[in-house]
Amino acid sequence: MSGTAGDTVSELMASLPPELKKVATDSHYERLAYTHDMSSLDGFLTSDWLKTLPDLVVLPRNVQQVAALLKWAAEHRVPVTPRGAGSTSLFQSVPAKGGVLLDLNCLNTIGPWNLERPSVQVGAGTIIYELQEEAKKRGLSLATFPSSAPVGTIGGWFNNGGRGYGSLQHGSLLNQVERLEVVLAGGEIVQCTHQSDPPIQWFFGSEGTLGVVTSLELKLEPKPTSEAHMAFGFSNIGELQRFLLKTIDGPFLPYNLTFVSATLGGQPIRRINWDAILPGTFLAVDFFGDADQVEQGVQRVRWLKLEHELHQLPKWQAEKFWADRFYNFRLQRTGPSLLGAETLMPLNKISSYVEGIGALATGSQKPMITFGYVTSRQEAYVTTMFWTDEARTVQYLLDLSLVNSIYRTAFKFGAKPLGIGLWNTPYLKYAYSASERRKIRERKERLDPSGIINPGKAHNPPVVLKPRLFGASMTALRIFRKILQRLGRVES
Amino acid sequence: MGVEKDFSFGKLHSEAFSCIQCGYCRRVCPVYRALGWESTSPRNKVYQLQNLLSTYPPLANLPEEFSQRFWQCTNCRRCTQVCPTHLDLMNLWQGVKHHLGKKGYEPASLRSTRERVKRNKNIFSLANENRSFWAMPLQGYPKVLKPENPDIAVFVGCVASFYPLVSGIPLALANVFLKAGVKAYFLGADEHCCGNPLTTAGDLATAEILAENNISKVRELGVDKLVFICPSCQSTWLEEYPRYNKGQLPFRLLHYTEYLADLVDQGGLDLKPYPRRVSYHDSCDLGRHLGIYEAPRRILRAIPELEFVELANHHQDSLCCGAGGNLYMVDQKLANKISQPRLDQIEESGIDTLVTACAECRQVFTLGLQDRKSPVRVLDIAELVAELIREG
Ligand SMILES: Cc1cc2nc3c(=O)[nH]c(=O)nc-3n(C[C@H](O)[C@H](O)[C@H](O)COP(=O)(O)OP(=O)(O)OC[C@H]3O[C@@H](n4cnc5c(N)ncnc54)[C@H](O)[C@@H]3O)c2cc1C
Ligand code: SF4
Ligand code: SF4
Numbered sequence: 001m002s003g004t005a006g007d008t009v010s011e012l013m014a015s016l017p018p019e020l021k022k023v024a025t026d027s028h029y030e031r032l033a034y035t036h037d038m039s040s041l042d043g044f045l046t047s048d049w050l051k052t053l054p055d056l057v058v059l060p061r062n063v064q065q066v067a068a069l070l071k072w073a074a075e076h077r078v079p080v081t082p083r084g085a086g087s088t089s090l091f092q093s094v095p096a097k098g099g100v101l102l103d104l105n106c107l108n109t110i111g112p113w114n115l116e117r118p119s120v121q122v123g124a125g126t127i128i129y130e131l132q133e134e135a136k137k138r139g140l141s142l143a144t145f146p147s148s149a150p151v152g153t154i155g156g157w158f159n160n161g162g163r164g165y166g167s168l169q170h171g172s173l174l175n176q177v178e179r180l181e182v183v184l185a186g187g188e189i190v191q192c193t194h195q196s197d198p199p200i201q202w203f204f205g206s207e208g209t210l211g212v213v214t215s216l217e218l219k220l221e222p223k224p225t226s227e228a229h230m231a232f233g234f235s236n237i238g239e240l241q242r243f244l245l246k247t248i249d250g251p252f253l254p255y256n257l258t259f260v261s262a263t264l265g266g267q268p269i270r271r272i273n274w275d276a277i278l279p280g281t282f283l284a285v286d287f288f289g290d291a292d293q294v295e296q297g298v299q300r301v302r303w304l305k306l307e308h309e310l311h312q313l314p315k316w317q318a319e320k321f322w323a324d325r326f327y328n329f330r331l332q333r334t335g336p337s338l339l340g341a342e343t344l345m346p347l348n349k350i351s352s353y354v355e356g357i358g359a360l361a362t363g364s365q366k367p368m369i370t371f372g373y374v375t376s377r378q379e380a381y382v383t384t385m386f387w388t389d390e391a392r393t394v395q396y397l398l399d400l401s402l403v404n405s406i407y408r409t410a411f412k413f414g415a416k417p418l419g420i421g422l423w424n425t426p427y428l429k430y431a432y433s434a435s436e437r438r439k440i441r442e443r444k445e446r447l448d449p450s451g452i453i454n455p456g457k458a459h460n461p462p463v464v465l466k467p468r469l470f471g472a473s474m475t476a477l478r479i480f481r482k483i484l485q486r487l488g489r490v491e492s
Numbered sequence: 493m494g495v496e497k498d499f500s501f502g503k504l505h506s507e508a509f510s511c512i513q514c515g516y517c518r519r520v521c522p523v524y525r526a527l528g529w530e531s532t533s534p535r536n537k538v539y540q541l542q543n544l545l546s547t548y549p550p551l552a553n554l555p556e557e558f559s560q561r562f563w564q565c566t567n568c569r570r571c572t573q574v575c576p577t578h579l580d581l582m583n584l585w586q587g588v589k590h591h592l593g594k595k596g597y598e599p600a601s602l603r604s605t606r607e608r609v610k611r612n613k614n615i616f617s618l619a620n621e622n623r624s625f626w627a628m629p630l631q632g633y634p635k636v637l638k639p640e641n642p643d644i645a646v647f648v649g650c651v652a653s654f655y656p657l658v659s660g661i662p663l664a665l666a667n668v669f670l671k672a673g674v675k676a677y678f679l680g681a682d683e684h685c686c687g688n689p690l691t692t693a694g695d696l697a698t699a700e701i702l703a704e705n706n707i708s709k710v711r712e713l714g715v716d717k718l719v720f721i722c723p724s725c726q727s728t729w730l731e732e733y734p735r736y737n738k739g740q741l742p743f744r745l746l747h748y749t750e751y752l753a754d755l756v757d758q759g760g761l762d763l764k765p766y767p768r769r770v771s772y773h774d775s776c777d778l779g780r781h782l783g784i785y786e787a788p789r790r791i792l793r794a795i796p797e798l799e800f801v802e803l804a805n806h807h808q809d810s811l812c813c814g815a816g817g818n819l820y821m822v823d824q825k826l827a828n829k830i831s832q833p834r835l836d837q838i839e840e841s842g843i844d845t846l847v848t849a850c851a852e853c854r855q856v857f858t859l860g861l862q863d864r865k866s867p868v869r870v871l872d873i874a875e876l877v878a879e880l881i882r883e884g
Contacts, residue, residue, distance in 0.1 A: 030531045032531075036539065085515050085518065150516050151519065391546075
């Protein structure tokens with residue numbers, strides 16, 4: 001990972017205001033820690049054309065320090081990359097142009113609470129799981145939370161388009177945010193509401209490119225007093241989709257629906273490693289609420305089950321599957337590495353998509369697993385993964401072309417990529433319509449005209465990731481992979 | 493030699509590259525939470541390790557911070573507990589420290605401890621013959637420590653044997669055994685350091701010499717139970733000694749709380765009331781490592797009029813006191829910083845008495861609460877039982 005020469009780094013450090021020097025470092029070892037995220041795409045792949053090594057790391061303790069930093073950054077024209085837990089995988093929170101890495105984890109205060117009109121003010125660096133635990137102690141609950149709650153920060157999740165378990169009933173995190181404190185490029189601190197200018201929604205899913213969120217006021221729900229979990233096995237994904245659509249047809253919605261399809265050539269993949277051993281294609285339905293609501297939900301799904309003559313899995317499996325809701329990445333253990341793609345998929349296309357993935361898996365001789373949870377009556381948050389080995393460079397590079405093939409399969413069925421960051425910049429047009437892209441550009445020009453906040457991402461990709469060049473390289477890799485596969489030179 | 497742990501680069505490589513960099517371990521790591529810098533997180537330690545294992549030769553040209561970060565660890569096991577890919581991080585940390593030690597990247601305090609252990613057979617600069625000085629106030633000292641045909645042998649551990657602030661623990665336990673009619677044999681000068689400061693630092697060869705002595709001394713007694721005061725010593729025996737012994741040990745390893753809890757259940761301890769609000773701190777080694785959560789609680793629940801409350805984090809979610817993994821030796825300031833969230837929880841719980849079952853935790857909380865001028869009384873369970881036991 002390339003960076004700035006040592007002298008310049010020390011000069012930059014020396015130019016920081018004294019109150020920031022106390023919370024900043026130019027240690028090379030520390031800076032290295034921020035040159036990557038969950039994806040294994042660092043090192044040789046990024047070293048020549050990106051500056052992933054930040055020049056400084058700053059760990060602010062309060063909003064004033066964030067404001068002082070952004071003021072200084074504007075004066076010195078230094079890029080600033082905001083980062084929460086770095087639990088994303090598209091380099092959203094990895095610098096593309098060096099500068100300051102702003103680690104927001106110490107902005108983690110929880111409170112004050114408003115127990116009458118349940119809400120809470122939280123620092124952007126608060127870990128979602130910890131917020132949920134504190135809410136529970138007060139008889140409250142977050143309406144929705146991601147499957148990465150034990151690691152993700154609330155600010156990072158908000159900036160990443162916050163969808164989670166419970167979104168089916170409660171919508172995305174945007175619906176829960178009542179007020180947002182943001183530091184804009186230049187250091188101005190603004191308090192945003194849904195009606196303010198700029199409004200909260202501008203920042204939602206903006207991937208840290210418009211400003212630094214320092215705190216959020218969140219609406220909370222009463223803690224549910226009852227819960228139930230059911231799971232059903234299916235012989236094929238088409239059946240699963242039909243049942244899924246029936247389950248959400250009508251006024252009643254379960255709290256969550258998760259589906260998994262782990263098959264290769266019709267055979268269940270046994271190595272998926274979830275503790276609750278489940279069949280290859282299954283759907284889990286989760287209910288939360290008061291006893292009556294939960295009972296009603298369970299009864300309704302029981303009727304549907306009879307109607308569809310479904311095979312219901314034992315209760316313990318459904319409960320264990322829910323208990324493992326944060327542990328999808330157990331898959332890794334059968335690794336050594338994982339690659340994959342995450343998309344927002346129209347619900348009525350899940351079956352076609354999974355079949356498309358089945359064909360891809362068979363063609364590439366790679367077992368693939370697709371799982372997802374429903375986030376609205378229209379869409380599901382869908383992940384498809386396969387195993388690879390990042391230590392074997394050539395094989396790994398070739399496998400990267402499969403990621404592109406997964407995306408292309410998904411786009412064919414109207415899906416959108418989940419997040420852009422750096423690696424999905426070639427897919428920008430699938431994520432946003434032309435008019436949405438124009439609006440986003442206008443906001444950026446208005447709020448950050450010098451392009452200081454998280455530059456080099458999304459709308460301003462490096463040449464290598466310009467869609468045409470990227471598309472051509474992926475096609476070349478795909479063809480090369482196919483040839484080697486025929487020659488028996490790539491492993492499944 | 494029975495030292496067969498696989499610390500090869502190949503093994504470290506395959507383990508390190510199973511990490512998906514998800515960061516689940518960050519939230520729970522007390523060192524990361526105290527310092528805040530990403531480089532201190534278990535996730536980043538694995539990342540930097542991946543990089544250094546990918547160079548040739550592996551682990552060459554180590555940055556100073558690399559070794560510093562690896563030694564800043566309390567061995568609390570929280571990271572291993574939450575890792576979604578089931579990485580055995582404790583083994584990984586031990587393996588890396590093994591290589592660091594061999595290359596001389598070791599904190600000076602740890603190196604001198606290692607020298608002291610080799611020289612004195614304990615972690616202090618004291619002659620090992622003084623191991624039973626804590627027992628001088630016992631009636632019948634020293635004979636009473638070495639009964640004929642003992643029921644059990646007791647392994648006290650270096651900290652409780654020598655450190656004045658906690659030497660009341662073995663004394664209390666010896667009194668309880670005497671009153672309960674248990675013939676307990678205290679190893680005294682025959683006991684050598686269990687080797688924990690060496691094994692956690694990956695120095696298995698020196699640890700083996702200590703282990704051989706300890707195993708043979710207990711074996712000579714012909715007891716079927718070895719009872720521990722220090723959970724870290726017990727963990728070391730459990731985890732490392734079977735390899736040195738080349739097979740299962742011929743006696744059971746028990747923590748004294750397990751032994752006392754059984755005595756309580758059998759009606760063998762008659763305890764006076766303790767009308768106070770009491771909580772218990774699960775230590776990392778006794779809890780997450782040895783899985784002993786209920787025995788201490790069973791004892792406390794048997795005490796009449798004692799009001800038992802749990803601290804905010806308990807059982808497997810308990811917080812670390814900060815002293816484990818030799819951190820108190822390596823970086824006392826950091827250890828104290830780590831203890832602060834637990835001290836906050838203790839104060840917020842509104843208890844009169846905090847009970848511990850680990851000498852190191854007892855020491856850290858006593859000093860930490862004294863600093864805060866807190867009225868909370870800190871006692872080891874053995875001390876509480878000794879205070880409450882009626883003459884048999
Ligand atoms: C196992 C696993 C499961 C996941 N499940 C889900 C899921 O169910 N739903 C979901 O939506 N995501 C999911 N994710 C993706 C991701 O973890 C979440 O979106 C997460 O909450 C991101 O938080 P973070 O703190 O790690 O953000 P980071 O990765 O640090 O940052 C994400 C983006 O936000 C920006 N950013 C971070 N903090 C701020 C701030 N305070 N101000 C301005 N910009 C900021 C960064 O620049 C970056 O662009 C999952 C990830 C993993 C590893
Ligand atoms: S929890 Fe495990 S897999 Fe995740 S970053 Fe930590 S060590 Fe790696
Ligand atoms: S053992 Fe504890 S202190 Fe050490 S890295 Fe793991 S969580 Fe951190």
